Amino acid sequence: MEHLDDVSISGLEGNVLIQVKNEAKPLGDLNVGFWNTLANWASVSDDDSIREFVFATTAAQIVGNIPRALSIEGSSPRLKYFRRHLDPLSSEDTSVNDDIEIVKALPDARLCHLLERMRIEQPGSAKALLAKTKNALRWDKVFPERALASAAREFGGWFHLTVLEALDNKRGARIHAGEVLDRLEKIRNRFAGEGRVYQFGNAAVSQDERAACHDRLFVQQLKSIELPTMALDDALVDFLREQRERAEWAHDLTVLREDLARFDDELLDRWRHNHRDVAQRRSQVDEKWNGRQLYDDLMDKPPPELGREVPPQYVYRGSYHRLADAPRIGWHPRWEEMFGALSDDEHVTAPDSEPSDE
Numbered sequence: 581m582e583h584l585d586d587v588s589i590s591g592l593e594g595n596v597l598i599q600v601k602n603e604a605k606p607l608g609d610l611n612v613g614f615w616n617t618l619a620n621w622a623s624v625s626d627d628d629s630i631r632e633f634v635f636a637t638t639a640a641q642i643v644g645n646i647p648r649a650l651s652i653e654g655s656s657p658r659l660k661y662f663r664r665h666l667d668p669l670s671s672e673d674t675s676v677n678d679d680i681e682i683v684k685a686l687p688d689a690r691l692c693h694l695l696e697r698m699r700i701e702q703p704g705s706a707k708a709l710l711a712k713t714k715n716a717l718r719w720d721k722v723f724p725e726r727a728l729a730s731a732a733r734e735f736g737g738w739f740h741l742t743v744l745e746a747l748d749n750k751r752g753a754r755i756h757a758g759e760v761l762d763r764l765e766k767i768r769n770r771f772a773g774e775g776r777v778y779q780f781g782n783a784a785v786s787q788d789e790r791a792a793c794h795d796r797l798f799v800q801q802l803k804s805i806e807l808p809t810m811a812l813d814d815a816l817v818d819f820l821r822e823q824r825e826r827a828e829w830a831h832d833l834t835v836l837r838e839d840l841a842r843f844d845d846e847l848l849d850r851w852r853h854n855h856r857d858v859a860q861r862r863s864q865v866d867e868k869w870n871g872r873q874l875y876d877d878l879m880d881k882p883p884p885e886l887g888r889e890v891p892p893q894y895v896y897r898g899s900y901h902r903l904a905d906a907p908r909i910g911w912h913p914r915w916e917e918m919f920g921a922l923s924d925d926e927h928v929t930a931p932d933s934e935p936s937d938e
Contacts, residue, residue, distance in 0.1 A: 655692045659691060778825060779824075780828075781892050789820055790813070797904065797905045798815070799812070799815075801904050801919060802875070804871070805911045805912050807872060807875065815897070819901040819902065823902070825895055826902075835887060840886070846884040847899055850878060854877050858873065858874045858913060867912060870913055871912045874911055907921060
């Protein structure tokens with residue numbers, strides 16, 4: 581498992597890591613953690629370890645005059661100021677005092693290097709920090725202001741406790757990147773779905789995008805019931821817009837996985853109910869007509885809830901096309917025979933068999 585400070589990735593996850601490294605300001609009295617961190621840094625040659633990151637991001641909150649050294653220009657005056665305030669410091673806690681003595685014993689060159697690495701910009705006002713958090717994590721699209729503040733506090737508190745626990749146990753503050761991202765996802769999920777914005781209802785869909793879908797299974801299924809050309813084009817547009825929305829949900833974690841599963845289950849239940857009706861009528865009229873009837877009946881229904889709200893119609897219809905593309909559902913009465921079927925315990929991927937020429 582990679583460590584947080586060893587990871588360099590792009591996209592949202594990269595923004596998350598940048599945010600964690602630059603904005604996750606631990607809270608409360610950090611004197612013990614401060615000195616433990618200094619001692620760890622002084623005794624370990626891993627200059628890029630997260631121990632230094634923790635020290636740098638907590639230094640501005642240390643009680644006393646030491647943080648003033650970080651704002652002094654010039655390495656020599658900065659070191660002199662730091663030494664002057666460092667020398668009289670001691671602690672009744674033996675372990676903390678030992679750490680202080682280790683730092684006092686650092687040679688000037690090492691201490692200068694440490695101070696240079698410690699120099700960070702002041703965090704600014706809470707409002708400015710909140711704005712930067714919203715911008716980096718795109719949480720402004722997910723949470724209302726109050727929930728955003730709660731989510732940020734929860735993550736900051738967890739991060740702080742995790743770091744201090746590691747330091748108190750003398751293990752060094754190494755946090756797996758996966759742990760950080762998992763925790764962020766859990767916190768986001770708890771607040772997700774409030775005031776969600778659907779972005780692609782009016783998004784343009786190019787002819788090239790349409791053409792790229794012509795061989796997809798959901799299109800072949802619609803052609804098997806001879807869906808009219810205009811209705812087929814509408815289906816392509818709904819499918820592509822729903823794909824974009826779903827990609828955005830995965831990107832921003834704005835929809836709970838459990839809610840997505842319940843939404844798909846509701847679509848499947850509706851399809852099974854209507855499909856049984858069609859199966860009972862298949863010998864009475866043309867099979868393709870039956871398939872179109874099944875399709876029209878389902879497309880005309882109002883969407884079920886997705887989380888705590890009802891999604892737009894194009895998300896509902898596009899979700900059916902996604903299920904047909906798997907294929908977990910079909911429109912033609914003999915769709916399983918013609919296109920194969922994906923069992924409920926399989927992932928939604930490509931079909932097991934290629935569509936026939938029927």
